[in-house]
Amino acid sequence: MAILGIELSINEKLYQRNPQRTELGRSILRHSILMIDELGLERFNFRKLAERIGSTEASVYRYFENKQLLLVYLVNWYWEWMRFRIDMKAMHINDPKEKLRVAICCIVDTAKRNARIEFIDEDVLHRIVVAEGAKAYHNKEVDAQNKDGFFWSYKELCNRIANIILENNPSFPYPRALASSLLEMANNHIYFAEHLPRLTEVKEEGDLLKQVELLLLYFAWRLVFPSEEQSEQAAGHRFNSQSGQVWH
Amino acid sequence: MAILGIELSINEKLYQRNPQRTELGRSILRHSILMIDELGLERFNFRKLAERIGSTEASVYRYFENKQLLLVYLVNWYWEWMRFRIDMKAMHINDPKEKLRVAICCIVDTAKRNARIEFIDEDVLHRIVVAEGAKAYHNKEVDAQNKDGFFWSYKELCNRIANIILENNPSFPYPRALASSLLEMANNHIYFAEHLPRLTEVKEEGDLLKQVELLLLYFAWRLVFPSEEQSEQAAGHRFNSQSGQVWH
DNA sequence: AAATAATGATAGTTTTGCTATCATTATTAG
DNA sequence: CTAATAATGATAGCAAAACTATCATTATTT
Numbered sequence: 001m002a003i004l005g006i007e008l009s010i011n012e013k014l015y016q017r018n019p020q021r022t023e024l025g026r027s028i029l030r031h032s033i034l035m036i037d038e039l040g041l042e043r044f045n046f047r048k049l050a051e052r053i054g055s056t057e058a059s060v061y062r063y064f065e066n067k068q069l070l071l072v073y074l075v076n077w078y079w080e081w082m083r084f085r086i087d088m089k090a091m092h093i094n095d096p097k098e099k100l101r102v103a104i105c106c107i108v109d110t111a112k113r114n115a116r117i118e119f120i121d122e123d124v125l126h127r128i129v130v131a132e133g134a135k136a137y138h139n140k141e142v143d144a145q146n147k148d149g150f151f152w153s154y155k156e157l158c159n160r161i162a163n164i165i166l167e168n169n170p171s172f173p174y175p176r177a178l179a180s181s182l183l184e185m186a187n188n189h190i191y192f193a194e195h196l197p198r199l200t201e202v203k204e205e206g207d208l209l210k211q212v213e214l215l216l217l218y219f220a221w222r223l224v225f226p227s228e229e230q231s232e233q234a235a236g237h238r239f240n241s242q243s244g245q246v247w248h
Numbered sequence: 249m250a251i252l253g254i255e256l257s258i259n260e261k262l263y264q265r266n267p268q269r270t271e272l273g274r275s276i277l278r279h280s281i282l283m284i285d286e287l288g289l290e291r292f293n294f295r296k297l298a299e300r301i302g303s304t305e306a307s308v309y310r311y312f313e314n315k316q317l318l319l320v321y322l323v324n325w326y327w328e329w330m331r332f333r334i335d336m337k338a339m340h341i342n343d344p345k346e347k348l349r350v351a352i353c354c355i356v357d358t359a360k361r362n363a364r365i366e367f368i369d370e371d372v373l374h375r376i377v378v379a380e381g382a383k384a385y386h387n388k389e390v391d392a393q394n395k396d397g398f399f400w401s402y403k404e405l406c407n408r409i410a411n412i413i414l415e416n417n418p419s420f421p422y423p424r425a426l427a428s429s430l431l432e433m434a435n436n437h438i439y440f441a442e443h444l445p446r447l448t449e450v451k452e453e454g455d456l457l458k459q460v461e462l463l464l465l466y467f468a469w470r471l472v473f474p475s476e477e478q479s480e481q482a483a484g485h486r487f488n489s490q491s492g493q494v495w496h
Numbered sequence: 497a498a499a500t501a502a503t504g505a506t507a508g509t510t511t512t513g514c515t516a517t518c519a520t521t522a523t524t525a526g
Numbered sequence: 527c528t529a530a531t532a533a534t535g536a537t538a539g540c541a542a543a544a545c546t547a548t549c550a551t552t553a554t555t556t
Contacts, residue, residue, distance in 0.1 A: 199402070
């Protein structure tokens with residue numbers, strides 16, 4: 001997929017025909033995102049999608065085997081996009097702490113549309129990932145699908161974040177667990193704030209994403225930094241170290 | 249539901265007829281748990297269930313409106329059971345730290361069958377909660393269902409844990425978020441260890457549940473305790489601090 | 497023994513998930 | 527510019543899933 005000339009590659013086994021290369025394919029992507037958001041995954045189906053885009057069920061099936069794989073394709077796109085953004089932003093940063101801050105910012109921020117890809121509405125895709133993302137790998141075919149590399153993007157994304165965590169604290173015992181937890185928390189606490197507010201301190205009102213970012217920063221900072229740096233704390237703006245850096 | 253003479257109450261709107269009160273109802277519960285575990289939620293349906301228990305589809309529908317609500321019923325049972333166990337175990341403990349340790353133990357441990365309720369196999373139910381639990385509230389009806397109190401048990405469970413967190417550190421800013429995250433992490437890291445091992449440090453081999461418990465304890469301790477207490481650490485036994493703590 | 501409630505048996509409806517066939521329209525290659 | 531080839535549309539159909547309805551039968555309660 002061409003973004004600023006760079007290609008995000010999605011596992012080829014996820015589709016029958018590359019949806020990005022044709023008008024119909026892009027239409028399938030665009031409207032499946034909108035419809036899954038509107039109807040939810042279970043009420044969404046290829047018949048309704050075909051009707052909406054003025055095509056036929058058979059044609060849609062020529063691109064994706066079924067809606068489960070279409071969902072996996074979409075969340076892969078999201079994960080790839082997030083990983084790309086983290087790589088971009090972190091590339092030229094030397095300070096590992098700043099790198100981690102930027103990564104967490106990306107985790108929460110990938111929602112906001114940046115690349116102008118006509119056929120993917122990142123805002124809506126983000127809502128899908130929040131609401132339905134976990135269903136991509138919660139099914140009886142996980143192991144087979146994992147073998148086919150369907151979750152490579154997610155694992156690689158997790159890996160990137162884990163490495164940044166290790167740069168900050170090489171002896172942190174749970175870099176991957178923290179990375180995946182931060183990714184999952186980002187989605188969960190948005191969802192909780194909107195639907196089950198008693199499960200989180202994040203409030204629907206106000207800047208929800210900013211609150212989630214602060215939450216993740218708080219958790220990450222407390223966990224990865226040896227306690228002498230705790231004084232500096234996580235919270236957002238006033239993250240300039242008033243106190244000199246000690247560690248490393 | 250009678251366990252040692254105590255009743256776990258499940259929201260009455262979740263069922264048409266109370267499944268615990270009849271032979272058929274209990275058979276539905278027992279075998280739906282087994283079949284969802286075997287087939288996964290999407291391949292499981294009331295026709296197959298009816299066939300297996302030697303009854304009819306119509307009869308099953310007299311107990312539960314559909315399989316989504318049956319799932320919600322089952323995970324509610326699990327949440328209620330966990331909350332009950334935490335209350336029981338924490339009741340007579342005064343030390344808040346010990347209370348938190350016990351709560352985390354329950355979060356991970358509710359898997360292991362304790363109450364001998366003939367028609368609920370806690371081991372298998374736990375696997376269902378791990379693999380399918382999130383689907384209980386990831387659907388387009390959340391808000392309506394939440395209004396009907398379908399998630400009260402989960403929220404109340406979260407609340408219990410959040411209160412224990414606050415007993416340990418009254419100024420901890422994210423008690424609910426940490427509580428829900430611990431609950432979600434417990435499930436996720438078991439699932440990851442078994443299916444997507446690169447997302448966690450928890451290994452499938454060895455005592456998986458013990459590892460998850462140590463992970464949760466590590467996170468909880470680092471997060472809720474002011475750093476002078478870090479030295480004592482979470483994981484009970486071998487968390488002795490080699491390095492002296494400085495901050496505060 | 498009569499009334500009531502739960503189940504079984506059977507049937508039928510609508511929707512979903514998916515495949516097949518063939519004609520038509522683009523696209524590309526020679 | 528035509529011939530080949532690829533993609534789409536149109537239509538059909540089928541098997542399963544997700545229900546609902548009816549009525550007879552069997553328990554249970556009173």
